[in-house]
Amino acid sequence: MSIDSTEHAGAAAPARTQAPAEVNALVRMTGSGDPERYVVPDEGARPTARKGTVVVEVEAAGVSYAEVQMLQHLHPFPPKFPFVPGYDLVGTIVEVGPGVTAWKSGDRIAAMPRQGAWQRYVELPAKTLAAAPADLDAALAVSLVTNGVTAYQMLHRLTRLEPGRTVLVHGASGGVGALLAQLAVHHGLRVIGTASPAKHDTVREFGAEPLDYRTPDLGAAVRELAPQGVDAVFDHIGGSGLDVAWKMLAEGGTLVSFDSSVAGYRPGQWFRPHVPALRRTVARWFTRHLGLTGGRRMSMYYVKPGKAFNTDYAELCRLTAEGVLRPQIAGRHPLGGAAAAVRALLDGTTVGKHVLIP
Ligand SMILES: NC(=O)c1ccc[n+]([C@@H]2O[C@H](COP(=O)([O-])OP(=O)(O)OC[C@H]3O[C@@H](n4cnc5c(N)ncnc54)[C@H](OP(=O)(O)O)[C@@H]3O)[C@@H](O)[C@H]2O)c1
Secondary structure, three states: OOOOOOEOOOOOOOOOOOOOOOEEEEEEEOOOOOHHHHEEEEEEEOOOOOOOEEEEEEEEEEEOHHHHHHHOOOOOOOOOOOEOOOOOEEEEEEEEOOOOOOOOOOOEEEEOOOOOOOEOEEEEEHHHOEEOOOOOOHHHHHHHHHHHHHHHHHHHHHHOOOOOOEEEEOOOOOHHHHHHHHHHHHOOOEEEEEEOHHHHHHHHHOOOEEEEOOOOOHHHHHHHHOOOOEEEEEEOOOOOHHHHHHHHEEEEEEEEEOOOOOOOOOOOOOOOOHHHHHHHHHHHHHHHHOOOOOOOEEEEOOOOOOHHHHHHHHHHHHHHHOOOOOOOEEEEEOHHHHHHHHHHHHHOOOOOEEEEOO
């Protein structure tokens, strides 16, 4: 397995190899199992722009936990094999279809098609695009698309806490959690961030207080740091972890469930892990309205493209350009290195975002 070493802003991208213009270099996921076997570089026809679409030359595509879930047949909305994966991308429009007036060739854009980003040329509906700043490094820019907007919206649109409050961020060493921890600290919140012990120094660098998510009584450990409880918990664990998280909340606090990845996905049972989260969200909505939760509430979050997405993405790019936010890039890989990138995410051996440079 060859993985680029951990790097930060500004490191050089691998050199592009030129393919004939009509050929599209891409990666397919062909089945479920080891990435070395089922994540394979391939070629296809270069797409052309149709009514309402544009063709984008991809500069950088993100490698996400979603692809790990798809490979394990554990994704809530699993595509049929074979398919071209790739949740998000940044690139330049090279062709504009009939009826598209908002964009022109040469515009730099970001998009979250949820699949299809791992190719050199991709056709995208024009109405799903967000503007990307011309001068931001492509790997940094793509790390802000799904992970960044998720972190930003959970913090600023969902919980909307005043500075001075305390939050618990699960997976503060991960793609979403690292950005969320930095954004929360920048907003003036006290942040407790869970991570594996090897990554606690990274969590400290964000200005957060690290805690091992494997601590036997995590609730008690959090209460030791925050005796009144915390004002928000951001949870991707799910299942009974949601009950642990609920008990960490101070009066008026919010539990945000943004996945159930740790608790309970099983192959072929993609919806089942969401049932505990849905059941608890509905039950707590009722008990809250009966005045039985001390003002505590629970919400589920799922990132969606749209106007708010575009506004929040622009703000994340601004914060990054100003050096407030420091997205970490774990590795930049050519398309042929996609399996190694997925492997790194699967094994949890690196910190930060793995990015494909087609
Ligand atoms: N709802 C949405 O719209 C949305 C959007 C984006 C992502 N997500 C979901 O958010 C989750 C995180 O995504 P990501 O891209 O940040 O993934 P990632 O980069 O792989 O990070 C995963 C994080 O989880 C931590 N972790 C591993 N096992 C854990 C456990 N038992 N308890 C608590 N934390 C644990 C890891 O810590 P160590 O590495 O230190 O072990 C790491 O910090 C995924 O489930 C993804 O599907 C949801």
